[in-house]
Amino acid sequence: MKFLKLEIQNLASLDKQGGEVINFEEGALKESNIFSIVGPTGSGKSTILDAICLALYSRAPRYPRKKGEKKHKIVIYGEHGEGENNRPAPTDPCNILTRGKKDGYSKLTFLANNGDVYRAEWSIHMMKLNYKDPITSLYKITQQEGRMVEEQAEWEKLPQIIGLDYEQFLRTVLIAQGSFANFLTAKEDKRYELLEKLIGCEEMYVNIA
Numbered sequence: 001m002k003f004l005k006l007e008i009q010n011l012a013s014l015d016k017q018g019g020e021v022i023n024f025e026e027g028a029l030k031e032s033n034i035f036s037i038v039g040p041t042g043s044g045k046s047t048i049l050d051a052i053c054l055a056l057y058s059r060a061p062r063y064p065r066k067k068g069e070k071k072h073k074i075v076i077y078g079e080h081g082e083g084e085n086n087r088p089a090p091t092d093p094c095n096i097l098t099r100g101k102k103d104g105y106s107k108l109t110f111l112a113n114n115g116d117v118y119r120a121e122w123s124i125h126m127m128k129l130n131y132k133d134p135i136t137s138l139y140k141i142t143q144q145e146g147r148m149v150e151e152q153a154e155w156e157k158l159p160q161i162i163g164l165d166y167e168q169f170l171r172t173v174l175i176a177q178g179s180f181a182n183f184l185t186a187k188e189d190k191r192y193e194l195l196e197k198l199i200g201c202e203e204m205y206v207n208i209a
Contacts, residue, residue: 001162001173002111003052010104011054011096012047019105022048050096051106054122056158057166058136063093094124094134102126109141112161117141119150120158 002024009019022029029035037045050060088094097104105123112118121137138155141148159165164172 001113003108004111004117005107005109006048006051006055007105007107008047008051010098010101011051011106012044012098013042014044014047014051015098015101020044047096050093052108053166053169054093054096054134055106055108055120056162057169058093058122058134059166060093060096061170063091063095094126097124097126113163114161116161118153118161120155 004023004025006022006024007019008014008022014020024030037048039045046062050062053060103123103125105121107119107121109117109119117140119139119141121135121139123135125132125135136155138153138158139150140153141150143149162169
């Protein structure tokens with residue numbers, strides 16, 4: 001897959017009015033095959049990576065899910081009282097919403113390996129006394145008669161479209177800080193499966209191996 005555009009609003013330190021847009025098809029990013037994300041602590045480097053994961057999987061590396069937990073559910077901690085609202089569990093991705101904001105989102109437009117363009121979206125809305133579940137959506141973008149047409153697709157099928165589930169994505173495409181060893185120490189059959197998917201051709205990988 002190839003990232004085309006990332007749109008972020010009110011996630012962690014990225015709270016610029018009107019949101020942030022990273023267009024990988026313009027300027028220096030389009031001309032470069034490799035680039036780095038640099039900046040001081042708290043500038044939003046990790047948030048960019050979290051936003052990508054949220055749009056694709058509704059999960060983020062900084063909020064690890066408990067082992068065996070299949071479905072994300074909001075758990076409210078604390079009681080509403082003077083000076084303090086209810087808050088989600090510490091491992092809940094909703095915590096990424098900028099403090100003091102009520103709405104936030106991540107939208108990732110990407111080119112899939114099958115040649116189709118998609119936009120995956122994740123958004124969150126927090127009310128004063130309770131929290132709504134994140135909203136996820138997926139759109140297939142095509143050009144018809146000279147204009148762009150968006151057709152809603154099934155967000156749940158993103159792992160099949162990408163070719164990687166969340167854990168595989170973290171081990172290969174987006175390796176969170178301090179997690180590179182997870183790939184190196186993975187069992188042989190797991191590494192074999194990952195490399196097979198990355199190369200995209202079972203026969204080629206078998207011949208190389």
